[in-house]
Amino acid sequence: xxxxxxxxxxxxxxxxxxxxxxxxxxxxxxxxxxxxxxxxxxxxxxxxxxxxxxxxxxxxxxxxxxxxxxxxxxxxxxxxxxxxxxxxxxxxxxxxxxxxxxxxxxxxxxxxxxxxxxxxxxxxxxxxxxxxxxxxxxxxxxxxxxxxxxxxxxxxxxxxxxxxxxxxxxxxxxxxxxxxxxxxxxxxxxxxxxxxxxxxxxxxxxxxxxxxxxxxxxxxxxxxxxxxxxxxxxxxxxxxxxxxxxxxxxxxxxxxxxxxxxxxxxxxxxxxxxxxxxxxxxxxxxxxxxxxxxxxxxxxxxxxxxxxxxxxxxxxxxxxxxxxxxxxxxxxxxxxxxx
Numbered sequence: 001x002x003x004x005x006x007x008x009x010x011x012x013x014x015x016x017x018x019x020x021x022x023x024x025x026x027x028x029x030x031x032x033x034x035x036x037x038x039x040x041x042x043x044x045x046x047x048x049x050x051x052x053x054x055x056x057x058x059x060x061x062x063x064x065x066x067x068x069x070x071x072x073x074x075x076x077x078x079x080x081x082x083x084x085x086x087x088x089x090x091x092x093x094x095x096x097x098x099x100x101x102x103x104x105x106x107x108x109x110x111x112x113x114x115x116x117x118x119x120x121x122x123x124x125x126x127x128x129x130x131x132x133x134x135x136x137x138x139x140x141x142x143x144x145x146x147x148x149x150x151x152x153x154x155x156x157x158x159x160x161x162x163x164x165x166x167x168x169x170x171x172x173x174x175x176x177x178x179x180x181x182x183x184x185x186x187x188x189x190x191x192x193x194x195x196x197x198x199x200x201x202x203x204x205x206x207x208x209x210x211x212x213x214x215x216x217x218x219x220x221x222x223x224x225x226x227x228x229x230x231x232x233x234x235x236x237x238x239x240x241x242x243x244x245x246x247x248x249x250x251x252x253x254x255x256x257x258x259x260x261x262x263x264x265x266x267x268x269x270x271x272x273x274x275x276x277x278x279x280x281x282x283x284x285x286x287x288x289x290x291x292x293x294x295x296x297x298x299x300x301x302x303x304x305x306x307x308x309x310x311x312x313x314x315x316x317x318x319x320x321x322x323x324x325x326x327x328x329x330x331x332x333x334x335x336x337x338x339x
Contacts, residue, residue, distance in 0.1 A: 011035060011043070011044060011045055011046060011047035012045060012046055012047065012199040012200055012333075013046075013047055013048040013050075013194070013197050013198050013199050013200075014030065014046055014048070014049050014050070014198065014199070014200045014201075014202065014334075015050045015051075015052060015194050015195055015198040015200070015201045015202070015230070016030075016050070016051050016052070016201075016202040017051075017052045017202065017203045017204075017212070017215050017216075018052075018054070018202075018203065018204055018205065018206035018211050018212055018215070019053050019054035019057075019076040019206050019207070019210075019211035019212070019214075019215070020076055020079070020206045020207060020211045021079070021206075021319070022204060022205030022206040022207075022211070022235075022237070022320065023051060023053065023076075023080060023083075023204075023205075023206055023211070024079045024080055024082075024083040025083075025205075025319060025320045025322045025325070026202060026205075026235065026320070026322070026325065026326075027049070027051055027080055027083040027084050027140065028083040028084075028322045029322030029323055029325050029326030030046060030049055030140075030326050030329070031049065031083070031084050031138075031139040031140060032139075032326075033045050033326065033330060033334075034046045034047075034048075034049045034139040034140055035047050036139075045330055045334045045335060046334065048140070048141070048194075048197075049084070049139065049140035049141070050140065050141045050142075050143065050191075050194040050198075051080050051084070051140060051141070051142045052143055052144075052145050052191050052194075052215055052221075053076050053077045053080050053142060053143070053144060053145075053215075054076055054144075054145070054206075054210070054211050054212075054214045054215050055072040055073055055076070055077070055144040055145070055146070055150070055214075056073070056150060056151065056165045056180075056210065056214045057073035057075055057076060057165055058073065058151070058152075058164045058165050058166050059165065059166035060075065060107065061075060061098075061107055061108045061109055061112045062074055062075035062076075062112060063166065064107075064108070065108070065112055065113075065116045066149070069116050069119075069120065070149065071115075071116050071119045071120075071125055071149075072119075072125045072144055072147070072149060074111065074116060075109070075112060076211070077115070077129055077142055077144065078095055078096075078109065078111035078112055078115060079096075080142050081095065081111070081129075081132060081133055081136050081138055082095050082096055082111070082136070084133075084136075084138035084139050084140045084142070085136040085137065085138050085139075086136075086137045086138070086139060087136070087137065091135070091136050091137075092136070094110055094111075095109070095110055095111030095136065096109060096110075096111060097109060097110045097111075098110075111132075114132060115128050115129065115132055118131055118132060124147070125144065125147060126143060126144060126147055126190070129142055129143070129144070141190075141194070143188050143190050143191050143194070144188060145185075145187060145188060145191055145214075145215045145218040145221060146185045146186055146187055146188055146218050147186070147188055148182075148185050148186060150180045150181065150182070150185055150214075151163055151164060151180070151181040152164065152165045152178055152179075152180065152181075152210065152214055153178065153179050153180070153181050154168040154171070154175050154176075154177070154178045154179075154209065155175075155176045155177045155178075155179075156171060156173040156174065156175060156176060157173050157174040157175070157176055158173060160173070163181070165210045168209065168210060168244075169207070169210055169241075169244060170243060171243055172243055174246075175209050175244065177259075177260070178209050178210075178213055178214070178217070178260070179217060180214065180217045180218070184219055185217070185218045185219055186218075186219060187218045187219055187220050187221055191221065192220060192221070192224050195221070195224045195225055195228050195230070196224060196228060198228055198229075198230040199229070199230055199231070199334075200230055200231050200233065200329070200333050200334065201225055201228060201230045201231070201232045201233070202233050202329070203216075203232070203233070203234050203235070203257075203265070203266070204234055204235040204236065204237065204253075205235045205236065205237045205238065205320060206237070207241055207244060208237070208244065208245050208253050208256060208257075209244055209245075209256075210244070212257065213256070213257065213260050216257070216260060216261050216265075217260065222261045222262070222263060222265070225265065226263050226265070231267050231268070231333055232265060232266050232267045232268075233266065233268045233269070233270060233329070233333065234253075234254060234257070234265075234266040234269045234270070234304075235269075235270045235320070235325070236250040236253065236270060236271045236272065236292060236294075237250075237253065237292050238272055238291065238292060238311075238312065238318050238319070238320065239284060239289045239290065239291060239292060239318055240289050240290050240291075240292055241289065242287060242288035242289055243288070245292075246288070247290075248292060249292065249293040249294070249295035249298060250269065250271055250292055250293065250294055250295050250298075250299060251295040251298030251299050251301075251302060252295070253292070254266065254269065254299065254302060254304060255302070258302075264302070264303075264304075266304055267305070268304070268305050268306070268307055269299060269304050269305070269306045269307070270306075270307050270308075270311070270325070270328065270329075271294045271296070271299075271306050271307070271308045272294075272308070272310070272311045272320075273308040273309060273310065274309075274310035274311070274312040276291055276312065276314060276318055277314055280314055280317075280318055284318070294306075294308065296308070307328065307332060309324070309328060310324065311324055311325050311328070
């Protein structure tokens with residue numbers, strides 16, 4: 001059931017939960033509607049945009065820095081900072097620059113190294129993120145769900161256990177359940193405060209087991225979402241992920257989230273109904289990926305209302321069209337509050 005804020009405001013507070021390219025697209029689409037800090041400039045429909053970004057990555061540059069410097073993996077947070085930055089063409093490109101050569105340097109991105117250096121200077125990864133956000137002049141706020149260095153662990157269909165996001169993603173066996181190590185993980189207070197104040201909470205799109213669910217396993221986050229006055233919206237993935245969500249429908253994704261959280265967490269689901277071009281379908285099929293079946297009848301049985309439409313961007317890869325998605329979120333959940 002859609003919720004109404006206890007004290008309606010003309011502009012809304014949004015919390016977006018996830019990781020990877022999916023969350024970056026959502027943030028990039030919404031940032032132009034976020035009010036400037038201090039209230040200057042023209043009126044905007046979003047007063048605060050907070051991203052809660054998973055920190056369980058253990059591969060690539062992020063994994064190397066995590067192992068060598070004992071810092072939280074910076075990659076997904078770096079991508080979200082660039083997505084929210086006001087100057088993606090200069091500072092954004094600098095933060096995304098990846099060194100092509102150099103002993104110990106090849107493969108690292110400048111942004112990852114910058115965040116690692118700031119963490120060592122400040123002694124605190126969340127503080128380093130906030131300093132970096134000011135340098136990039138981002139339109140919004142970014143937090144990890146926890147300041148603890150956590151590991152993702154998965155129980156597979158045969159009962160075996162796999163530790164580490166990279167190994168989980170590469171496993172050919174179906175995932176039964178994921179959990180965090182340690183089991184009890186302290187949430188960042190700023191994250192809980194943002195959720196309590198939110199009018200709209202967005203979850204997804206993103207890798208189900210390795211980007212979305214890890215955020216929801218941190219202590220108190222799910223309970224705070226459940227008791228929030230916010231409208232809670234799941235943005236469905238466009239494509240299945242090989243080895244992780246093979247043959248999954250949208251309803252399968254939702255059921256897995258409900259099973260892990262112990263709650264029917266969402267008030268709405270946003271589902272793409274546009275068709276993907278045959279050349280892209282063939283390309284993805286060769287990699288073991290296919291469009292996620294909307295499964296609208298199954299979602300109705302879950303009593304989850306759906307908003308469907310064309311949210312597809314088709315170029316060399318399949319992505320959510322950030323502009324159309326942002327307009328849908330604004331028109332359906334934000335602007336009606338101001339009327």
